[in-house]
Amino acid sequence: MGRKRVLAVVHTVTYGKRLLDVLALLEADFRLQIFFTAPPHAFGDDVPAFLARLGSVVLPWEQATGMTFDLALAAGPRGVEHVNAPLITLPHGANYLKRVAEGAHSGVAGLRRQDLAPGGRLPAAVGVPHRDELRELARTCPEALPLAHVLGDPVHDRITASLSLRAAYRRALGLGEGQKLVVAVSTWGAHSSFGRFDALLPRLICELPAARYRTALLVHPNVWAGHGAYQVRSWLSRCVHLGMGIVPPEADWRSVLIAADWIIGDHGSVTLYGTLTGAPILLAAAPEHEINPASPAATLAAQAPRLSPTHPLADQLAYVSREYRAEEYAPISSRITSEPGRFNRNTRRLMYGLLGIGQPAHEPVTVPLPDPLPPAGWVRGRGEALA
Structure with a gap:
């Protein structure tokens, strides 16, 4: 049976965690096969271990950029212009908080032209968490505005x-x-x-x-x-x-x-x-x-x-x-997202639209977070162990 191929581009652990919330919307669909790849990145040394813990199919970056996929997801811009697939780009954190001062490349990280169209290539869709970001997008990269989708925030x-x-x-x-x-x-x-x-x-x-x-x-x-x-x-x-x-x-x-x-x-x-x-x-x-x-x-x-x-x-x-x-x-x-509680609905609709197949016939549920484990240091310390 032929399956649609989806590529997750994981630059860093932070980006990978954000993409896992998105990939959860594709679970239990036998029509899809998920692949992962890790482009070179200054903060990417922990990514191979992160992906190994997932038990995922990981393609070397050189191999992934030589293949064709039906959809790709990325939470960072580096190298994504080399991916041969309809690409959805997403922020990797809350909103767009940081200002970058880099001469001609100064601006809001994630909303600069080089972030939105690396290598001069626009993605298929730009996901933003809040409608207010559309004003900055129109100012910095107006050609990306028609590709923008106000999806919300999974975290x-x-x-x-x-x-x-x-x-x-x-x-x-x-x-x-x-x-x-x-x-x-x-x-x-x-x-x-x-x-x-x-x-x-x-x-x-x-x-x-x-x-x-x-x-x-x-x-x-x-x-x-x-x-x-x-x-x-x-x-x-x-x-x-x-x-x-x-x-x-x-x-x-x-x-x-x-x-x-x-x-x-x-x-x-x-x-x-x-x-x-x-x-x-x-x-x-x-x-x-x-x-x-x-x-x-x-x-x-x-x-x-x-x-x-x-x-x-x-x-x-x-x-x-x-x-x-x-x-x-x-x-x-309230400025984190203008689509509270609707990230799953909006994002699944966008992904399946680009894949060209119908969505599963059920509501995408927002699953509560699992219980945390006591962090290292609480098991011992100050002479007393936790019960």
């Missing part, structure tokens, strides 16, 4: 579909009665909160009593790939020994975020997704020159309290809890 939908399971996620993490969870989040780059972890981590360990608080770190996979897993674990080894939980790059961080009582973050996607959870947010870093001023990250940076180096951390956490108003963050989280 937004998975998180909102899972909020009612918060208590179950906390039990799965081993949080005891009355224990509070502080999640420190970092994107990548010199101005991310990871660049300030040498000052923040000792405070998380020394200022928060172990009987009341658990701490977990969510560090962008590009940090792990750029510095190497050995180096990151080496930097954080003392923290693990003292009981801090490190969420590895291959783990699903979204249920950990839902379980948080506080989020200490920066200008990255994970911090923005944190506005969906109801947890008060403290910003450890928010470099104005790296933030798209039209994005919800800019609004969050102007509104969320900034971490103070001089006041006790526990006092700051108590303060932001007292001051937190969910209604003040609702306009920020």
